[in-house]
Amino acid sequence: MKVLGFILQKEFRQIFRDKTILAMMFALPIIQLIILPLAANFEVKNINLAYVDYDRSTYSQKLMSKIASSGYFHIVGNTISYQDALQMIERNEADIILEIPNGFERNLVREGSQKVNMALDAINGTKSSIGGGYLTAVLADFNSSLDVYTKATNNNAVKPMSHIEITYTSWFNPLREYKYYMVPGILVLLLTLIGGFITALNIVREKEIGTIEQINVTPIKKWEFILGKLIPFWIVGIIVFTVGLIVMYVVYGIFPKGSLAVLYLFAGVYLVALMGFGLLVSTFSNSQLQAMFVAFFFMMIFMLMSGFFTSIDSMPGWAKQISNLTPVTHFITVVRLIVLKGSGFSHVKMELLYLIIFAILLNGAAIFNYRKTS
Amino acid sequence: MKQLLAFIQKEFYHVFRDRRTLLILFGLPVVQIVLFGFALSSEVKNIGITVLDNAHDNNSLEIVNRIKASSYFLVKDPVLNYAEIEEQFKEGKIKCALIFPVNFGQDLGRSQKAQVQIIADGADPNTATILLNYLNAIIAGYQQQLNPAAQLNYQITSEIRQLYNEEQNGSLNFIPGVIALIFMIVCTALTSVSIVREKELGTMEILLVSPFKPVMVLFAKAIPYLLLSIVNLIIILTLSVFLLNVQIKGNLVLLFAESILFIITCLSLGLLISNGTDSQQTAMLISMMGMMLPTLLFTGFMFPIENMPWIFQVLSHIIPSRYYYIIMKAVMIKGLGFSYVWKETLILAGMSVFLLAVALKNFKSRLS
Numbered sequence: 001m002k003v004l005g006f007i008l009q010k011e012f013r014q015i016f017r018d019k020t021i022l023a024m025m026f027a028l029p030i031i032q033l034i035i036l037p038l039a040a041n042f043e044v045k046n047i048n049l050a051y052v053d054y055d056r057s058t059y060s061q062k063l064m065s066k067i068a069s070s071g072y073f074h075i076v077g078n079t080i081s082y083q084d085a086l087q088m089i090e091r092n093e094a095d096i097i098l099e100i101p102n103g104f105e106r107n108l109v110r111e112g113s114q115k116v117n118m119a120l121d122a123i124n125g126t127k128s129s130i131g132g133g134y135l136t137a138v139l140a141d142f143n144s145s146l147d148v149y150t151k152a153t154n155n156n157a158v159k160p161m162s163h164i165e166i167t168y169t170s171w172f173n174p175l176r177e178y179k180y181y182m183v184p185g186i187l188v189l190l191l192t193l194i195g196g197f198i199t200a201l202n203i204v205r206e207k208e209i210g211t212i213e214q215i216n217v218t219p220i221k222k223w224e225f226i227l228g229k230l231i232p233f234w235i236v237g238i239i240v241f242t243v244g245l246i247v248m249y250v251v252y253g254i255f256p257k258g259s260l261a262v263l264y265l266f267a268g269v270y271l272v273a274l275m276g277f278g279l280l281v282s283t284f285s286n287s288q289l290q291a292m293f294v295a296f297f298f299m300m301i302f303m304l305m306s307g308f309f310t311s312i313d314s315m316p317g318w319a320k321q322i323s324n325l326t327p328v329t330h331f332i333t334v335v336r337l338i339v340l341k342g343s344g345f346s347h348v349k350m351e352l353l354y355l356i357i358f359a360i361l362l363n364g365a366a367i368f369n370y371r372k373t374s
Numbered sequence: 375m376k377q378l379l380a381f382i383q384k385e386f387y388h389v390f391r392d393r394r395t396l397l398i399l400f401g402l403p404v405v406q407i408v409l410f411g412f413a414l415s416s417e418v419k420n421i422g423i424t425v426l427d428n429a430h431d432n433n434s435l436e437i438v439n440r441i442k443a444s445s446y447f448l449v450k451d452p453v454l455n456y457a458e459i460e461e462q463f464k465e466g467k468i469k470c471a472l473i474f475p476v477n478f479g480q481d482l483g484r485s486q487k488a489q490v491q492i493i494a495d496g497a498d499p500n501t502a503t504i505l506l507n508y509l510n511a512i513i514a515g516y517q518q519q520l521n522p523a524a525q526l527n528y529q530i531t532s533e534i535r536q537l538y539n540e541e542q543n544g545s546l547n548f549i550p551g552v553i554a555l556i557f558m559i560v561c562t563a564l565t566s567v568s569i570v571r572e573k574e575l576g577t578m579e580i581l582l583v584s585p586f587k588p589v590m591v592l593f594a595k596a597i598p599y600l601l602l603s604i605v606n607l608i609i610i611l612t613l614s615v616f617l618l619n620v621q622i623k624g625n626l627v628l629l630f631a632e633s634i635l636f637i638i639t640c641l642s643l644g645l646l647i648s649n650g651t652d653s654q655q656t657a658m659l660i661s662m663m664g665m666m667l668p669t670l671l672f673t674g675f676m677f678p679i680e681n682m683p684w685i686f687q688v689l690s691h692i693i694p695s696r697y698y699y700i701i702m703k704a705v706m707i708k709g710l711g712f713s714y715v716w717k718e719t720l721i722l723a724g725m726s727v728f729l730l731a732v733a734l735k736n737f738k739s740r741l742s
Contacts, residue, residue: 122536133507170496319413343464
């Protein structure tokens with residue numbers, strides 16, 4: 001026990017000597033939490049619409065003014081031909097083309113139905129699906145308003161239509177601002193960086209410099225050495241988490257709705273799990289470059305599959321399995337649940353169990369793999 | 375000339391000796407393409423929804439059946455009250471709830487007007503919007519069915535065409551993005567680390583005192599990474615074509631030419647970084663944090679640039695990968711020719727020349 005105490009003392013001294021770690025503890029959360037949500041905004045606004053009106057009738061103009069006033073679109077051009085509109089898409093000036101064919105008004109009045117053509121720049125899937133959705137909705141609205149207009153002037157008794165009205169509420173994020181979605185995820189990213197990268201790099205640096213040999217020849221036991229490395233960084237991680245929570249509150253006004261204690265419990269276990277991962281990586285690498293690359297590779301997979309950027313629900317079955325196997329996924333789910341929805345301990349028990357299992361597995365594998373003699 | 379070739383050979387040996395890094399280097403794009411192509415999609419599917427059906431009549435049951443039949447939703451067990459809805463939200467089991475009032479069917483039959491309530495999980499705003507659109511469409515479809523005789527007098531239907539991505543492969547955004555990222559990693563980070571490692575280990579001095587021109591040392595270091603990047607590009611393109619069924623619509627020669635231009639830009643960046651740093655860790659940190667992070671954020675393939683605050687949009691103009699991304703999108707996916715991308719090409723070429731000039735000028739042929 002005394003030995004562990006000395007090792008911890010040494011580790012802390014080394015951490016404080018290295019100014020970069022200190023700067024990171026405070027600067028990194030602040031920078032990430034401020035820059036990332038500003039940049040990472042998936043909201044779809046300002047969809048650029050170009051239209052081609054081959055009809056130029058009252059109805060088509062009514063349609064266009066309705067679309068323009070809907071607020072979703074930014075009308076960037078009214079071209080003479082479809083080809084010209086296509087060029088606007090090629091030059092990235094437009095995202096959607098609406099083509100109103102010749103005879104629009106005439107066909108509507110005479111035959112009661114008419115087709116319009118929409119072309120969406122589908123390179124960006126989200127934008128095109130949301131843009132297409134909005135345009136379809138505006139068209140449907142125009143449809144029914146047209147109906148009212150003509151029915152009012154029509155003196156025939158028309159059977160009243162059944163009409164289902166939808167009221168819509170959005171819970172947990174009434175204004176549907178993107179930051180509520182992103183910021184808790186960025187907290188997780190912070191902890192992931194600290195837990196995964198820093199631990200791995202630290203131990204590999206000792207390997208590269210050669211001081212690990214010196215430690216290996218002392219009577220320090222394996223578990224003492226590993227604990228000596230894990231504990232200081234665990235404390236650093238919790239401090240960074242706290243700084244992150246403070247920044248989140250001060251800058252964004254987000255305060256966790258659920259219990260802070262449960263949040264910290266999860267953060268603690270998550271850190272241990274991820275540091276186990278860092279440890280495991282370090283036992284496989286010989287140079288800092290390798291460690292950095294391997295860690296980066298796995299981190300990237302974890303982050304992408306974790307539900308941070310895209311939703312887990314839309315993944316195919318095999319991908320969901322892989323996603324469930326990463327500790328990051330569970331922590332992100334939990335952080336969002338606790339911070340935004342106020343979930344309590346009973347709601348997230350299963351995830352805690354998963355994280356504990358990960359922590360034990362990863363650390364166990366790392367300890368097993370670490371040899372004092374090579 | 376023979377000297378140069380000998381040096382290039384030595385550099386290749388160095389690169390191939392580090393098996394693990396090499397593995398990751400080729401593995402990274404493969405994994406990313408597989409993930410982006412198959413696992414990640416911005417499509418909305420299998421969303422958990424629960425129904426609080428106070429009416430239990432034919433109408434509400436029919437609507438629920440339609441929701442069950444659509445692939446967008448996964449209907450979970452029905453709930454009995456609002457409190458249960460909240461619980462299910464808190465456990466993360468559902469992303470929205472549909473509530474029918476007690477007299478739903480009666481209202482519909484009698485006064486022709488009935489209400490339903492949709493509660494969505496606003497935590498993910500885009501999904502919430504898409505959900506609402508889907509539910510709207512399902513309910514509107516049901517409405518249509520209820521009123522066959524008095525159908526809307528006018529029906530404006532739309533024929534939708536998805537340009538450039540007929541197979542709706544999620545987003546094709548990411549392929550040029552992945553390529554740009556790999557080039558950044560290989561050319562900037564690896565090159566600079568390789569040069570700085572020689573400084574750290576002390577072998578740089580030996581190289582500098584040899585009759586070999588010092589500038590040639592840099593050149594010899596860059597060549598293997600140039601070739602590695604081209605191989606990587608070929609791998610990524612092959613994967614995209616065969617695995618993801620993406621068609622490369624543009625001119626292949628133009629594609630490769632632009633890519634080589636961007637590679638040279640990245641290499642120049644790597645050389646510049648290596649000039650200023652003395653330790654591998656610093657070189658790595660600068661390349662990763664200073665180059666890769668901005669590349670990830672500001673190229674425009676992960677996050678749309680037009681959504682960012684003005685100052686970030688300005689910042690993104692300094693990032694070379696932003697121009698490469700525009701060029702690749704235009705040439706590879708839209709199939710456009712040089713006339714559409716000459717501006718970006720010029721900017722990239724200008725950046726390369728500038729960076730290369732600064733790097734070569736600052737190269738210290740004596741270690742101070």
